[in-house]
Amino acid sequence: MLRSMLENGRRAQRAVAGSDASQRNKILENMSQLLKERQSLLIAANQIDLNNSEDLTPSLRKRLGLDAPQIARLMDGIHMVVRQSDPLGRGGGQKRLANGLTLEAVHVPLGVVGLIFESRPGVAIEATALIVKSGNAVILRGGHEAAESIRVIVECWQDAIGASGFDRNLVQAVLDPDRQYVTDMMHLEGLDLLIPRGGPTLIQQVVQEARVPVIETGVGNCHVYVDDGADIPMAVRIVSNAKVSNPGVCNAAETVLVHRNIAHEFLPALEQELSRHDVVLHADDRSRPYLSVSVDATQEDFAKEYLSLDLAVKVVDNLDQALGHIARFGTKHSEAIVTNNYPHGELFLNAVDAAVVYWNASTRFSDGYEFEMGGEIGISTQKLHARGPMGLEALTTWKWIARGQGQIRT
Amino acid sequence: MLRSMLENGRRAQRAVAGSDASQRNKILENMSQLLKERQSLLIAANQIDLNNSEDLTPSLRKRLGLDAPQIARLMDGIHMVVRQSDPLGRGGGQKRLANGLTLEAVHVPLGVVGLIFESRPGVAIEATALIVKSGNAVILRGGHEAAESIRVIVECWQDAIGASGFDRNLVQAVLDPDRQYVTDMMHLEGLDLLIPRGGPTLIQQVVQEARVPVIETGVGNCHVYVDDGADIPMAVRIVSNAKVSNPGVCNAAETVLVHRNIAHEFLPALEQELSRHDVVLHADDRSRPYLSVSVDATQEDFAKEYLSLDLAVKVVDNLDQALGHIARFGTKHSEAIVTNNYPHGELFLNAVDAAVVYWNASTRFSDGYEFEMGGEIGISTQKLHARGPMGLEALTTWKWIARGQGQIRT
Numbered sequence: 001m002l003r004s005m006l007e008n009g010r011r012a013q014r015a016v017a018g019s020d021a022s023q024r025n026k027i028l029e030n031m032s033q034l035l036k037e038r039q040s041l042l043i044a045a046n047q048i049d050l051n052n053s054e055d056l057t058p059s060l061r062k063r064l065g066l067d068a069p070q071i072a073r074l075m076d077g078i079h080m081v082v083r084q085s086d087p088l089g090r091g092g093g094q095k096r097l098a099n100g101l102t103l104e105a106v107h108v109p110l111g112v113v114g115l116i117f118e119s120r121p122g123v124a125i126e127a128t129a130l131i132v133k134s135g136n137a138v139i140l141r142g143g144h145e146a147a148e149s150i151r152v153i154v155e156c157w158q159d160a161i162g163a164s165g166f167d168r169n170l171v172q173a174v175l176d177p178d179r180q181y182v183t184d185m186m187h188l189e190g191l192d193l194l195i196p197r198g199g200p201t202l203i204q205q206v207v208q209e210a211r212v213p214v215i216e217t218g219v220g221n222c223h224v225y226v227d228d229g230a231d232i233p234m235a236v237r238i239v240s241n242a243k244v245s246n247p248g249v250c251n252a253a254e255t256v257l258v259h260r261n262i263a264h265e266f267l268p269a270l271e272q273e274l275s276r277h278d279v280v281l282h283a284d285d286r287s288r289p290y291l292s293v294s295v296d297a298t299q300e301d302f303a304k305e306y307l308s309l310d311l312a313v314k315v316v317d318n319l320d321q322a323l324g325h326i327a328r329f330g331t332k333h334s335e336a337i338v339t340n341n342y343p344h345g346e347l348f349l350n351a352v353d354a355a356v357v358y359w360n361a362s363t364r365f366s367d368g369y370e371f372e373m374g375g376e377i378g379i380s381t382q383k384l385h386a387r388g389p390m391g392l393e394a395l396t397t398w399k400w401i402a403r404g405q406g407q408i409r410t
Numbered sequence: 411m412l413r414s415m416l417e418n419g420r421r422a423q424r425a426v427a428g429s430d431a432s433q434r435n436k437i438l439e440n441m442s443q444l445l446k447e448r449q450s451l452l453i454a455a456n457q458i459d460l461n462n463s464e465d466l467t468p469s470l471r472k473r474l475g476l477d478a479p480q481i482a483r484l485m486d487g488i489h490m491v492v493r494q495s496d497p498l499g500r501g502g503g504q505k506r507l508a509n510g511l512t513l514e515a516v517h518v519p520l521g522v523v524g525l526i527f528e529s530r531p532g533v534a535i536e537a538t539a540l541i542v543k544s545g546n547a548v549i550l551r552g553g554h555e556a557a558e559s560i561r562v563i564v565e566c567w568q569d570a571i572g573a574s575g576f577d578r579n580l581v582q583a584v585l586d587p588d589r590q591y592v593t594d595m596m597h598l599e600g601l602d603l604l605i606p607r608g609g610p611t612l613i614q615q616v617v618q619e620a621r622v623p624v625i626e627t628g629v630g631n632c633h634v635y636v637d638d639g640a641d642i643p644m645a646v647r648i649v650s651n652a653k654v655s656n657p658g659v660c661n662a663a664e665t666v667l668v669h670r671n672i673a674h675e676f677l678p679a680l681e682q683e684l685s686r687h688d689v690v691l692h693a694d695d696r697s698r699p700y701l702s703v704s705v706d707a708t709q710e711d712f713a714k715e716y717l718s719l720d721l722a723v724k725v726v727d728n729l730d731q732a733l734g735h736i737a738r739f740g741t742k743h744s745e746a747i748v749t750n751n752y753p754h755g756e757l758f759l760n761a762v763d764a765a766v767v768y769w770n771a772s773t774r775f776s777d778g779y780e781f782e783m784g785g786e787i788g789i790s791t792q793k794l795h796a797r798g799p800m801g802l803e804a805l806t807t808w809k810w811i812a813r814g815q816g817q818i819r820t
Binding site for chain 2: 095097193207215238242245353356359362364371372382388397398399400401403404406
């Protein structure tokens, strides 16, 4: 089944690859219109998914749910993608070789993209908008608990595509709950890119098992290092924001590292602030004495992406020890230092190997919208092709076009 | 062993990552000087390799051999890399967000690169020069038949590095012939990039088995399509150049596709030219009548990268059939059309999915030097990160650096 979906997707994609941005935008505009028209249908389908998933945890149910304000936000997101400039076409290096051959790097779509995601049905809207705008086809595979919602969303996409005069197979979904299809997608030779969007287990599985090109996204064990040169109120504000403003996302902080010289001052102030938000502090031996309530941190705490109102705390001797800790436990996502010591700030920015490195700012800015890139397909934590928030460009490649008058190599 | 080589390489790499281009160039200049001083030592080591490999085929022995003119060319290549501009540092997107946070994309080295290659010892010089110039460390694993040559080359590199005040472990090699090390390298978690340089068997093995990031290079089943709008003498010249100027390389043509309307004119002219070079034509049923001497082509011929003086020949009904054949058998490397028909030329350039697409020029130009990129680490046939000839930039990634004054996300 996947083999024929790939071929159908490729056929549909070829026509879109050669289209103007205005034609691709038209698909997105149609989609937004259809979401408006079929909003009650979508909410009803989502309600079926919710009714079928009463055994889910409250946070998973929250992810699965889709209401009118969320649909409105997703429609806004589509319009943001419409307004973004076209990632396809000329713009790469152009040169004329000594022999008269002209060379030009032209941005082209990747082709057919596979997207494996979990329970959030909105992914099928926002990620697909980016994939279609950049001239690609997509095969969606969402969590089975969101099947009814995804079915309606994909019908909207296919109608939006058909109404624009393109082949409806540009957007396809595997709705069969059999997990074998996930494995098959990872082994689908010819698939141009597979993006896993979800928790660390899914992402690790895809990275380990895939035989097709993958972009690894989203696992964020992010740190804030509070240096002895830090402004304490600023440090409290940044750590608190990085932890509590949205604890369930990948750019939230999971560990705070504190220079021993300021631990006695910073940690009580941090505890006072975080206790207002019911954050549980998992403290190492050296930080515990400065905290009135905490649980003991083990090595496992430092390796964990909590995605909850938990924060690991560790006192370090110096910047170097903080860098060592981050190199060991970090996931190359987002890392921050708070300091007014200029050499320490610069050293941290240079030495930390991560997609985004912050000096005196919250890790929560690692996001396509915050970076003013428009929407994002995910946050890449790998080094090849895309790093950090991935916008439209990450969904393209280029080819070299060479025009000659009979040139041969001597 | 590989684990500690990786850690040692990473330690050495960190110092180099923060260095000026002039310091990295100094390593390359030292290397060139040492190659000059130790040329006879290197040639003697290579002679041992040759003596140990008397059972190799003549073409493999040719690849293994290293003589004074070749060493001089490799030294020239190093100096070309020295002259190239620094791929590291600023130059990516820079923006100031509305909240005052400044964002900057800074080009940084990938880290530690693994290079698996076969019998050509010069790879340990030319590829390493690019890897070091771009601030990376390397772990080399060459074919066991080149072990003595590689040992001398790596000693030169380590002395060149040491003399520049850096850690010698920036360049390391696995000289143990046990094939297990190749597998171990493909599974070496934390290795930032693995590049296979060699034949299709090696590359396929790496792509299938690797659990680390890989860039796929070099398998080129390249086609020249001679359209009915072609200038016949130009088409003969281009096909001949693409086949015979260096048949053992990935950008050589392996199949010529001929429009049926001109087959009667083109094929005899091509045969006359290619017979002077002893090219064996593997012809399909429809091309055979136009050739005086040929062997029968099977489906296998069309799928094969001959890398020899063999050429598959096929008559097609039209451009569309040529595009279908290339989509089926091509390896996304380099593809050419010869035509004076403008719409056909443009259609071919747009429709073919390959790293480099040529109109009225030989496929043999797909090369870092010809593209005026300086040396190349290989020709990428994948779509992510790098496509076509890969120069210094392909060996870098970037990180986002964000400088704030206490910004938090609202």
